[in-house]
Amino acid sequence: MTNNIKWWQKAVVYQVYPRSFQDANGDGIGDLKGIEQRLDYIQKLGADVIWLNPIYASPDKDNGYDISDYEDINQKFGTMADFDDLLEKAHDKGLKILMDLVVNHTSDQHQWFIESRSSKDNDKRDFYIWRDPVDGHEPNNWGSFFSGPAWKFDEATGQYYLHLFVEGQPDLNWANPEVRQAVFDMMNFWVDKGIDGFRMDVISLISKPDGLPDGEVPNNGEYGNSDKAVANGPHVHDYLQEMRQKVLNRADMMTVGEASGVDITNAVRYANTDGSELNMVFQFEHMGLDNNPNPALSKWYDKKVSLVDLKENLSKWQNELAGKAWNSLYWDNHDQPRAVSRYGDDRPEYRVVSAKMVATLLHFLQGTPYVYQGEEIGMTNAYNLKREDFDDVEIKQAFKYLVEKTKLVDENTMLNYVHAKGRDNARTPMQWDDSENAGFTTGTPWLKLNSNYDSINVQEALADKNSIFYYYQKLIRLRHDMPIITTGIYELLDAQDAEVYAYRRVGEKDQLLVINNFTDQKLTREYHVPSDAKLIISNYSDDQGETLRPYEAKVYLFKK
Ligand code: TEU
Ligand code: CA
Numbered sequence: 001m002t003n004n005i006k007w008w009q010k011a012v013v014y015q016v017y018p019r020s021f022q023d024a025n026g027d028g029i030g031d032l033k034g035i036e037q038r039l040d041y042i043q044k045l046g047a048d049v050i051w052l053n054p055i056y057a058s059p060d061k062d063n064g065y066d067i068s069d070y071e072d073i074n075q076k077f078g079t080m081a082d083f084d085d086l087l088e089k090a091h092d093k094g095l096k097i098l099m100d101l102v103v104n105h106t107s108d109q110h111q112w113f114i115e116s117r118s119s120k121d122n123d124k125r126d127f128y129i130w131r132d133p134v135d136g137h138e139p140n141n142w143g144s145f146f147s148g149p150a151w152k153f154d155e156a157t158g159q160y161y162l163h164l165f166v167e168g169q170p171d172l173n174w175a176n177p178e179v180r181q182a183v184f185d186m187m188n189f190w191v192d193k194g195i196d197g198f199r200m201d202v203i204s205l206i207s208k209p210d211g212l213p214d215g216e217v218p219n220n221g222e223y224g225n226s227d228k229a230v231a232n233g234p235h236v237h238d239y240l241q242e243m244r245q246k247v248l249n250r251a252d253m254m255t256v257g258e259a260s261g262v263d264i265t266n267a268v269r270y271a272n273t274d275g276s277e278l279n280m281v282f283q284f285e286h287m288g289l290d291n292n293p294n295p296a297l298s299k300w301y302d303k304k305v306s307l308v309d310l311k312e313n314l315s316k317w318q319n320e321l322a323g324k325a326w327n328s329l330y331w332d333n334h335d336q337p338r339a340v341s342r343y344g345d346d347r348p349e350y351r352v353v354s355a356k357m358v359a360t361l362l363h364f365l366q367g368t369p370y371v372y373q374g375e376e377i378g379m380t381n382a383y384n385l386k387r388e389d390f391d392d393v394e395i396k397q398a399f400k401y402l403v404e405k406t407k408l409v410d411e412n413t414m415l416n417y418v419h420a421k422g423r424d425n426a427r428t429p430m431q432w433d434d435s436e437n438a439g440f441t442t443g444t445p446w447l448k449l450n451s452n453y454d455s456i457n458v459q460e461a462l463a464d465k466n467s468i469f470y471y472y473q474k475l476i477r478l479r480h481d482m483p484i485i486t487t488g489i490y491e492l493l494d495a496q497d498a499e500v501y502a503y504r505r506v507g508e509k510d511q512l513l514v515i516n517n518f519t520d521q522k523l524t525r526e527y528h529v530p531s532d533a534k535l536i537i538s539n540y541s542d543d544q545g546e547t548l549r550p551y552e553a554k555v556y557l558f559k560k
Contacts (some may be wrong), residue, residue, distance in 0.1 A: 007048075008197070008254040008279055008368060009326065010486050012476045013098065014047035015372045017334045018055055018077055019063060020429045023441035030429070030440070032078040036086050041458065043093050045376055045469070046476035049254065050090060051098040051199050053334055055083070059109050061168035062393050063427075064100075065201060066107035070186045087194060096196035098254060103183045104202045105169040112182070113170050120157050127179050128170045129162040129208065141214045142230070143223025146394045147401035150226055162212075164205060164226050166393055174206045174239055187247045197254030200278070203240070204259035204266070207233030222406065225295055231261025237269055240277040256328055256368075257281045264320045271325035280326040280368060286313045287336060290421075296408060300398065302420035305343060307518050308498050315503075318366055318490040327367030331358060332375060337425040339372075341381035345551065350520055351378050351456075353551040356471045356539035357516050360553035361501055363475040364514045366490055373430055376472040377461045381425040384451040387415060391447050392423045433459040474537055482557075484510055493527070500525055500548065506560065512536075513556045517548040524548070533558035 022034030032055065042050060054064035057072040064074060073080050090097050106113055115124040131139035133153070139160055142150040151160040152167045162171045172179050187198070208230060215224025240257075248255060257270055259281040271280045289309050292301040321327050331339035340346050344354030355378035363369050390396065395418050402408045409417070419425070424447065431453040432439030438453035450456075461469035479485045488505030499519045505512040513533075517523055524546050535543055538554035 005483070005486055006279070007252075010480065011048040011096075011254070011368055012046065012479060013049040013051050013368060013370045014042050014045065015051045015053070015333060015370055016042075017053045017373055017427060019053075019446060020427055020440070021373060022430065022432070023443065023445075026441060026443040027076070028441050028443040029076045029446050031076065032073070032082040032086050036082075036089055039089055039093055039095065043095060044473070045371075046473050046480070047095070047371065049096040049098050049196065051370070052100060054100045054102055054201075056102075059107055059168065061107070061166050063391075065102050065165070066105070066109075066169045067102055068107040068109040069111075071189055084193070091194070096254070098197045098199050098256075099190055099195050100201060101187065101198040101203075102201040103172060104205045105163065105165060105171045108168045108170055112172075116170075117154055117156060117161070120159070126176050127173055127182075129173050129212075130157075130159045131162070131212070132159055140212050141217055141224040142212075142226050143215075144397075145226055147397040149223055162208075164202075164230065166397075171208075172206070175208075175235070180239060180242060184243060184246045187243070188250070191247060191250055191253070195253075197256075197279075200255065200257045202260055203257040203278075204231045204236060204262050204270075204281075205233075206239060207236040209233050225298070227261040231259075232263075232266045237277065240270065244276055255279045260284055264316065267317075267321065268325045271321070273324060273326070280328045282328050282330065282333075283317060285317070286310060289313065290342070294408075296406075297402065297417075299421055300402075300409075300414070300417035302416055306498070307501060308496060310343075311492060311495060311501055314365070315490070315492040315495070318492075322366065322490065327365070328370060329362050329365050329367040330370040330372070331362055332372045332426060333370070334372070334426050335423050337421055338379055338381050339375050340378050341425070342420075345520060346378075346380040350551055351380065352466075352468055353539050355468045357518070357551040357553040359468070359472060359475060360514065360537065360539065360555065361516045363479065364485060364503075364505060364512060364555060366486070366488070366505070369479070371472065372426065374426075376469050377431065377456060377458055378468040379428075379431060379450065379456060380452060381419060382428045382448070382450040383419050385419075385424060385428075385448055387411070389448045390418065390422065390424050392427065395422045395424060431457040433457050471537075471539065478536060483507070484512060488512060497525075499523055502527065509560055510557060511560050513558070515548070515552075515554050515556075517550065517552045520550040522547065522549055529556055530558050 019030045021030040022038050023030050024033035055077045056067045057069035058064045058067050058074050112124050112127045115122050116128045138149050138151040144150045145165055150164050153160050163169050215229025217224050255278040257278045262283050267281050270278050290301055290303050290305045291299055340355040343358045403411050403414050428450045429440035429445050434454045461467040484507035488507045491504045493502040501516045503514050526546050533556040536555050536557050
């Protein structure tokens with residue numbers, strides 16, 4: 001495999017959430033010009049690819065994941081000329097641009113939907129999924145991912161339309177070949193501009209099961225869990241193969257499918273190494289390990305992840321994709337809480353050391369790592385946000401349905417859940433310095449900042465040679481320099497050890513031994529480390545051998 005490594009197998013991706021990265025014009029919202037100003041920063045970190053969350057025209061019912069025109073830029077972010085400029089400047093610096101592709105649904109303000117809802121015999125009627133009521137109710141029991149039913153009754157024509165996310169996000173009907181062709185044409189518009197790939201939003205949901213059968217209804221819940229009922233439908237692989245032929249094969253691009261509800265069997269098909277579909281998928285199993293056991297409360301929970309479970313899960317993905325498909329590696333993104341708060345320890349005395357430890361664990365695995373903006377400086381969950389500060393539609397819907405309507409939880413419990421798992425934890429503005437609004441904007445930020453920006457910010461990180469930032473820079477450099485990190489065989493050590501996550505990566509001549517203390521305790525562990533082993537990275541300044549200090553992480557390189 002060493003000889004035919006693809007560029008995206010060695011690459012590290014930096015995810016930019018444009019709304020919260022850098023505001024260049026003082027309106028409180030991050031924008032394309034702002035990203036352009038910060039390209040040097042991303043380059044300094046050493047990332048190869050920038051994934052931009054959606055920047056297309058959108059009424060922003062779900063922060064850009066409801067697109068009203070795929071070939072236009074959201075005015076809040078700038079113009080198409082700004083985009084062309086950004087793409088050119090990024091390419092000049094050797095940075096690639098990965099665009100978010102949101103084609104499971106459009107906005108209800110998209111021209112296709114406006115026409116589709118206008119009458120039952122409109123040309124575009126069949127672009128979306130319309131059904132008659134059944135006994136005066138929704139056509140089936142599917143629930144929206146964001147609480148409530150997945151169907152909206154439309155008075156004008158007396159039918160329901162399907163929306164797996166919010167009402168303003170009607171699902172496209174991929175069974176209609178005209179829909180597929182329209183999507184492929186739009187994708188080719190972007191390919192022709194010279195972008196470097198796509199991150200495909202909920203791509204595992206585009207093919208709906210035949211007959212749209214009811215899903216399993218969770219305990220106490222009103223509606224079925226759409227993820228289980230809808231993911232990996234009967235034609236999804238055909239559609240992606242068609243996309244590959246009509247769009248993706250036109251350039252040497254990188255593709256990553258966001259695949260909620262994906263298991264190993266399906267991932268091996270989506271991300272197969274013969275290149276007929278996608279390069280890799282985002283799987284969600286390790287994101288669900290701390291979920292509430294009550295399916296009606298699905299993602300809302302605040303217990304710590306069990307290390308034994310985490311090891312079992314990540315090891316399964318490492319082992320079972322090896323040689324057949326390709327992993328993407330991530331701890332967080334714009335939908336998840338902050339990595340250091342969830343997997344590390346964000347108390348001041350442990351924040352830096354534990355952020356480096358979780359980074360070490362991830363960056364020595366096989367796959368393509370993703371760094372979400374702010375992760376590289378150890379930004380934490382935003383515990384200072386109150387109910388009235390939240391912007392995220394998922395959080396708002398949760399308060400509305402789970403607290404007010406079904407009364408499954410009280411307001412305080414919900415607030416705790418949101419502080420642990422809510423999406424706004426990741427969406428507070430980037431913390432550049434300790435000036436007012438952290439150097440993000442001179443105006444009023446669209447979402448409140450995390451109050452800890454006075455001590456956690458880029459300026460401070462760049463001035464400290466032991467910062468998390470420079471540790472990430474080193475991790476990225478090591479990956480670029482050492483093929484074994486891309487190709488070595490993964491071997492978990494001591495699966496039942498609930499405190500230390502240790503593994504090996506075995507190459508042709510060498511091996512890496514990666515040791516991570518997941519606790520705030522001093523531990524003793526004995527591993528076989530030859531005397532000529534080289535310590536290539538560690539989050540402590542000295543090596544105490546068998547003694548592992550709180551959250552200590554270290555990696556040795558030695559002969560096989
Ligand atoms: O997220 C899809 C997805 O699977 C979500 O249900 C995710 O699990 C949830 O947001 C976690 O809280 C994608 C986008 O990343 C997200 O921002 C969008 O809201 C969603 O699709 C709809 O487009
Ligand atoms: Ca702006």
